[in-house]
Amino acid sequence: MIVYILRRLGAGLVLVFIVTAITFFLTHAANIPVANNILGAGATQDQVAALNAKLGLDQPIIEQYINWLVGVLHGDLGISYFTSEPVASGIAARLPVTLSVVVVSLIFTLVLSVILGVAAASKRGPLDVVLQGIATLSFIFPAILLGIILVYVFAITLQIVPAVGYTSLAESPSGWFASIILPAIVLSIAGIASLAAQIRGSLIDELGRDYVRTLRSRGISDMSILLKHALRNASGPAFTTFSLLFISLFGSALFIEKIFALPGFGTYAYQATIQGDLPVMLGVTLFSVLLVVIVNLIVDLVSGWLNPKVRVS
């Protein structure tokens, strides 16, 4: 088991290495006028050259990469060109914001899609139509617009929650929840329909299996068969979808943050991208891929645990 986890982590680190290397070379070869961005339009050539030398941007790209890599291996992600804030602490400050929204949104998605999926699998007919309708609507309706409408109704008109900003969980749990509930709802919309459809499909497959008939032959109630036996067996494939959902929600969160002015990972990444803040861009990439690797590993371990064949042996 430990060997398996280590092997998976090893493969994950290779992935992190490859993706960050590609990002490094692409962004450094793109000739983003970093020094000009920092110094402003009026900078002289000498000033630009001096700054480039100071930042190490005048060195050969391979050398720059090795410097960066050595730094990363020592836990040093570099310093933002623009704010002089270490990238590591910048990420540490912003990741919790985005993860809060994503995790709460995942919980919404999971609860609602299980309810919808189970209902649709056991009733079929009209609920199927409703589910399809939700799926189509969630695809069409711009999430950005939904976000703006929610802010307008709940934050401006009803004033139930703050319109913008983030309160940390440690500071005030209720304030934390109020500050992320709207973004989490907006983020959930796209995932609910797709996960519900997945659960519905797997459940219908399971309900057609032999063991279901045998359980029924022993007089076991339809409720127990649906919610205990079929749902448990259907949870494997649904869980895999769930992990892909995490990745896509994490990506979508980048857009949602702007509407709610959340100081999250997306805002950080966006700022860095606009300015050409190379160390931050790389740090963001590194952490995103790391996060994906970790989530995938956790999902694999949980799906293994859900499947007795894997768990016991």
Add this chain to the structure above:
Amino acid sequence: MTTTEIDNIAAVSAPEKKRSGVIRRLLKKPLGLISLIVLIVIVLLGVFAQFFSAHDATFTSLQVVNAPPGTPGYILGADQNGRDIWARILVSINVSVISGLIGAGVATLVGTLFGLLAGYVGKKTDAITSWTFNLLMTFPALVLVLVLSPVTGGAYQATMFIFGLFLAPSTYRLVRNLVVGVKNELYVDAARVSGLSNRRILSRHVLYVVRGPIIISVSFLATAAIGIQSGLAFLGVGSTLTPSFGSMTSDAFINVYSYPLQLVWPSVVQALLTSALILLGNAYRDALTDAERPTRAERRAAASAAATRTRMVRARTAGAPDVSSARSLLTVRNLSVGYAQTDGVLKSVVDGVSLDVAPGEIVGLVGESGSGKTQTAFSILGLLPPEAQVEADVLTIAGDSLVAKDSRELRKMRGSVIAYIPQEPMSNLDPSFTIGSQLVEGLMAGMSRKEAKATILQLLARVGIADPERTFASYPHQISGGMAQRVLIAGAVASRPKLLIADEPTTALDVTIQAEILDLLRDLQGELGMGVLLVTHNFGVVADLCDRVVVMRNGQVVETGKVRAIFHEPAHEYTQQLIASILDENTVRTDPAPHSDMRELEETK
């Protein structure tokens, strides 16, 4: 918000069979036609933007800053920089359409190409490409698209190209799975035998099948690409000079509380564009599946035929005489089972079957596969799917009529009076629960958990399991097929049923174990005094175990009688054939695989 949804959508789309008329069907659907018209109108507005607007999209005029809709020359008003909103919308259409085309185009080309290769060429190619695309799917695509956007100098086309690569895995998986499915079908084998080259097989057969689902997925891919482009522009990534729905939304967002209408226009047009795309995709999928499904008139006929359908058994005639004798345990008179076909015609699989089982009697229900014997058994158990239409004059177990009982009452009978042993032991145990927990569950209605556990442990020992405690705590995959069948027998007799229905209980087992299981059944039957209805295709088993036999063919009973009598003087020709098929065998207990007379012959050699 991309891959999983497309997977679901693709799963719904059946491979097309009759393509002819799909386009016509699509245009006949109001939704399809309207979506297509809306889409064409929007695209044309974008293409001929300069003819429809009075100003250039980037022309600014301080006089019209935030002008309301209806201002002369500014139909939808002007934005905070005094630019014509209508003109900007028209140009934005082009940006969206091109984004959709690039994103969906790249994803479809790359995904289809590698999907075809992976599905068709060979295992190694498949393994490598599947690994790569699975990896690509787990990339944090949006972060990378965002971070890499400066690399391309802010051109949204290049960003969409990269995003298209990240979308490719969904198309890849769709195509690969379809191709693998088609490849395993007979007609491609036939094509290969007839000497068609690989390339021609790919293009003629495989592409033919994958075309429909690909077209459907394109509409979703394009929508995803349009959404992401608009999202990136909303963030402010990319060239600020190109007007797009995202940048318009972003501009309007700043003034949303003073000029909310400015936000509405780009959102509405973008929603129109994407909904037209999605609904067109949906309509096309419906048109494809409709080509396989019956027409509405046929469906209506089917619906009316099935109007009274219910899982419970219906009495055929009101006040049918109750002919069940007092000493009969199971009485079946004139039982019919039918399924409504897609064309509305009821297909009968059991037709007027009558049979009796006395208490303590073992009755064999014999016939080849498709003779309706299993359907008969399941209708007695009330375990047929809801689509089945079951009718009977009399269906009585231990004096209790099943006719017109609701599902709740039937379930109670299944837990106590009547029990079932399936054919395939492994697939009839829930793989996610321990053997103990699933057996105990069936007993929980009548006793405490502790009592139920004690009963099950005792029974496991009784059915010949060496270490009951250990088997109790095991998962189904940890025990052998023979043990699993013993477990299922224990589960069936746990409630002390009066009637046991065994459906080919030994067919899936090794020959050596078959005899043991039959012995076990005989012993248990004697101990518990159960009546047994033994469904089998094998006269050897009948001769070994049964008192009487009912022979079925094509859904009807052809002969009934004492086993000895029927063996000596089979009246019906079909019975004679069935008996003849075992007479060559050395032992009557050999129980070959079902529906294979050929294999039966081979095994006796």
